[in-house]
Amino acid sequence: MEIQENKSTLSVTPRNDEKIKKIWKTAGILLAITVVEFIMAFTMGRGILLYSAFIILTIWKAKYIMMEFMHLGDEVKPLFYSIIVPLIFLVWLVIALVKEGSEIFLLRW
């Protein structure tokens, strides 16, 4: 009885190479974006252009992690939107606090 309970009743499905290939492809994309960021950090002059490029590339990477690795894209739409839509609030927080920070800068220096 004991032994029988320990024995797995689950059947192992063989590997789906297509799926695994897709995972490695996503990994390659993430690494490539990071390498591009690195190159940009040393070749481009600092300024608003470089910073916006960094932020866009970062959000792009975040998209890959959430959609491919966390499988958020495979969830049903209501779940997908209940995770993504609240993040819109952050847009205002960024605008508000960057404005705040620059006002402090003007006051102080």
Added chain:
Amino acid sequence: MSAHSTAIGVSSKRGVWDGGNEPLKASYGKLMMWFFLLSDIFTFAAFLITYISIRVSYPAYAGSAEVFAGSNEYWPVPEMVFKALPFLHGFNAPLIFVGIMTFILIASSVTMVLAVEAGHRNDRKDVVKWMLWTLVGGITFLSCQAWEWSHFIHGTDGGSVLTYVNSLGKVVQETVFGANLHVNEYGPAAFAQLFFFITGFHGFHVTVGVFLLFLCFYQAAVGIYDRRGHYEMVEKIGLYWHFVDLVWVFVFTLFYLI
């Protein structure tokens, strides 16, 4: 997993009132993990946006990188601060070490997603293998961070000459080495404070993650998930681990690149 005959899925493993309900076609555990992660996203976002806010309230370093010297008058250039490598004293390697750390964390995220994929196939051998690799990646990342912190705290050979208010409330001008919450040789006090606070909070998450990974690795290895009939725990812990990677992607950009 189970056949969904109704609009709201009900797991065959549990009763409707015992977490067997599957609203949004995700199990109770997975759903709760997602909402926990959403709240954690807000916490980290608050920290990182605070970083941006404080950063723009200081002048940026405007001179050339070669003659950079730390000062509490302006915000430092990250590649001039994070440029050391273990075992290579005095070697100038801007951002190389933190690049390696990023690489390790992304790699461990990849092995995690491979473990989740193996879990879907009920393949215990593959789950155990990939969980072990993920665990190795997590521990390596933490060790790297420990070194990074240690170097940040102890500072460079030369230090920086700063004028600041010391702990006795007196204005002093002296050479400062390394960093603490009061003063640091790299930039304004807020620079080190935010560094400790944000990378520390992330490191805490990684530490928790490593414990969870070990738990998951152990339970998979001794066959608990086989007996349970599903490998959903791998998926849930995988979500958490990917989240840790996700946060690092933002910390990397905001702290080390911008």
